[in-house]
Amino acid sequence: MNFLIEAVQWLFSPERLEGSNPIPLRLEEHLFYTFFSVIVAALIAIPLGFYIGHTGKGRDFAVGLSGAARALPSFGLILLLVLLIGVTQVQLQLAAITAFVLLAIPSILAGAYAGIEAVDRRVIDAARAVGMTEWQILWKVEVPLGLPLLIGGLRAATLQVVATATLAAYVGLGGLGIYIFRGLPLQRYDEMLGSALLIAALALVLDGIFALIQQFAVPRGVSAGRAKDVRTSSTRRRAVAAKPAQERRG
Amino acid sequence: MIEFRAVTKRFPDGTVAVEDFNLVIPSRKITVFVGSSGSGKTTLLRMINRMVDPTDGDIEIDGDSIMSKEPVALRRSIGYVMQNSGLLPHFKVIDNVTTVPMLNGVPKKQAREQALELLDTVGLSRSIADRYPSQLSGGQQQRVGVARGLAANPNILLMDEPFGAVDPIVRAELQQETIRLQHELDKTIVFVTHDIDEAFLLGDQVVILEKGAKIAQVGSPNEIMAAPASDFVANFIGTDRGKRALTLKKTEAGTILVDSEGRGAGVLVGGSESA
Ligand SMILES: Nc1ncnc2c1ncn2[C@@H]1O[C@H](COP(=O)(O)OP(=O)(O)O)[C@@H](O)[C@H]1O
Ligand SMILES: [Mg+2]
Numbered sequence: 001m002n003f004l005i006e007a008v009q010w011l012f013s014p015e016r017l018e019g020s021n022p023i024p025l026r027l028e029e030h031l032f033y034t035f036f037s038v039i040v041a042a043l044i045a046i047p048l049g050f051y052i053g054h055t056g057k058g059r060d061f062a063v064g065l066s067g068a069a070r071a072l073p074s075f076g077l078i079l080l081l082v083l084l085i086g087v088t089q090v091q092l093q094l095a096a097i098t099a100f101v102l103l104a105i106p107s108i109l110a111g112a113y114a115g116i117e118a119v120d121r122r123v124i125d126a127a128r129a130v131g132m133t134e135w136q137i138l139w140k141v142e143v144p145l146g147l148p149l150l151i152g153g154l155r156a157a158t159l160q161v162v163a164t165a166t167l168a169a170y171v172g173l174g175g176l177g178i179y180i181f182r183g184l185p186l187q188r189y190d191e192m193l194g195s196a197l198l199i200a201a202l203a204l205v206l207d208g209i210f211a212l213i214q215q216f217a218v219p220r221g222v223s224a225g226r227a228k229d230v231r232t233s234s235t236r237r238r239a240v241a242a243k244p245a246q247e248r249r250g
Numbered sequence: 251m252i253e254f255r256a257v258t259k260r261f262p263d264g265t266v267a268v269e270d271f272n273l274v275i276p277s278r279k280i281t282v283f284v285g286s287s288g289s290g291k292t293t294l295l296r297m298i299n300r301m302v303d304p305t306d307g308d309i310e311i312d313g314d315s316i317m318s319k320e321p322v323a324l325r326r327s328i329g330y331v332m333q334n335s336g337l338l339p340h341f342k343v344i345d346n347v348t349t350v351p352m353l354n355g356v357p358k359k360q361a362r363e364q365a366l367e368l369l370d371t372v373g374l375s376r377s378i379a380d381r382y383p384s385q386l387s388g389g390q391q392q393r394v395g396v397a398r399g400l401a402a403n404p405n406i407l408l409m410d411e412p413f414g415a416v417d418p419i420v421r422a423e424l425q426q427e428t429i430r431l432q433h434e435l436d437k438t439i440v441f442v443t444h445d446i447d448e449a450f451l452l453g454d455q456v457v458i459l460e461k462g463a464k465i466a467q468v469g470s471p472n473e474i475m476a477a478p479a480s481d482f483v484a485n486f487i488g489t490d491r492g493k494r495a496l497t498l499k500k501t502e503a504g505t506i507l508v509d510s511e512g513r514g515a516g517v518l519v520g521g522s523e524s525a
Contacts, residue, residue, distance in 0.1 A: 126336025130350050131326030219340035221382030
């Protein structure tokens with residue numbers, strides 16, 4: 001209990017806004033790593049996921065890739081990339097961000113293609129039968145209906161990166177992990193625990209925001225419907241999307 | 251006029267769904283494909299709008315091969331109504347109906363105005379225009395499906411078991427409306443069902459299909475009932491079980507027609523027996 005009180009005291013001490021490691025600065029770095037990596041990963045994974053979901057091609061590849069990538073040890077990946085890329089400041093940043101991007105891709109890829117796969121085949125068939133082009137089917141039917149699952153993938157990826165971004169400090173890149181890696185050799189438990197609490201809180205806040213976005217992403221007509229089949233499919237989708245996030249948070 | 255010429259469809263897995271199929275479908279009439287599940291009805295229908303391409307043979311619409319037409323443009327020019335409506339769940343009723351006209355570049359305002367009129371045509375209240383499909387009954391969804399099929403004012407309307415999933419009372423209503431619509435709008439309708447009574451009720455031309463879309467008999471309902479071409483047809487339409495046989499029965503109140511189980515089916519009017 002003492003640890004906890006000291007951690008909270010550390011966290012809310014006015015000193016946290018001063019000196020060379022003010023929390024707002026480190027928080028900003030942490031969020032930058034998180035969002036930048038997730039955005040880059042999304043730019044790669046979403047088009048690929050849409051392609052796989054729409055055409056059904058390369059699905060086995062995507063499943064295999066996600067499975068393999070989930071087994072990647074993030075710490076080892078960063079160190080490996082640092083070895084490969086180099087140790088100047090820019091190279092370190094490149095290595096860390098590359099690692100975060102690689103970690104974020106599988107969840108987003110899975111969300112993107114699973115979202116499209118989950119759309120009722122009969123709806124897609126009808127869209128094609130009335131004369132929509134493949135492009136129109138993708139953007140007017142598959143993407144809107146698959147959006148909740150895609151957001152679920154982004155949510156899972158963000159949570160994973162926000163936790164992993166702690167490791168940026170290990171290679172001298174700042175972020176909220178800096179307090180942990182600084183406190184560790186000095187056995188400053190208040191500092192380590194306090195910053196860990198902050199990272200956990202950040203993860204919860206981001207998760208909450210994504211949960212909200214996910215709610216809003218369920219198209220009207222799918223959420224407002226009273227027809228049973230529509231309603232169950234949409235809640236099932238949300239549950240599936242949330243699951244990986246919870247697994248990884250633990 | 252739609253003409254099938256020696257059409258064969260073999261799916262990649264080797265299933266031959268349609269084999270050497272020949273048929274002329276007259277314009278401005280209802281032609282019904284009827285047969286049991288798996289006989290190839292849906293495959294036949296979907297070959298007309300190139301949702302499925304034949305492996306062999308050719309299909310012509312008014313003398314032009316559809317193989318020379320761009321599939322998307324062809325589909326936009328042909329109405330399509332399917333079982334369980336196939337409506338887009340995230341589009342309001344009105345937006346479902348205007349889908350095809352909007353794809354064809356009709357201005358939004360005009361498309362909406364026409365869509366509202368179409369709701370009248372298919373017997374729906376305009377007040378449901380802003381609802382989502384999931385907020386409608388099965389029968390209402392099918393009507394919206396028909397309205398969508400008619401929205402681009404196509405000459406041809408393809409209907410694949412459109413009333414298969416609605417309850418019998420609503421189905422009877424929708425069947426009557428289909429006949430009324432056909433009389434009003436003069437479309438060439440190709441209708442698929444596994445229900446022979448529905449086929450006889452709706453069809454000007456009825457095509458009874460066996461497995462592989464082999465034609466067991468084609469003709470008007472009267473021709474088929476009067477002279478089933480084979481045991482298969484007699485069995486399919488039920489005449490071999492006396493299903494359609496009506497006999498005269500004298501009762502105290504007068505002479506009536508009864509079916510094979512002795513239930514009253516009607517009275518005979520005109521002719522010598524009526525008095
Ligand atoms: N895409 C497909 N791939 C393989 N076989 C198919 C496909 N579509 C239909 N079939 C097969 O072709 C036959 C006819 O199917 P279908 O036209 O759907 O029959 P119906 O509409 O009369 O029930 C069936 O044996 C069915 O399994
Ligand atoms: Mg069928």
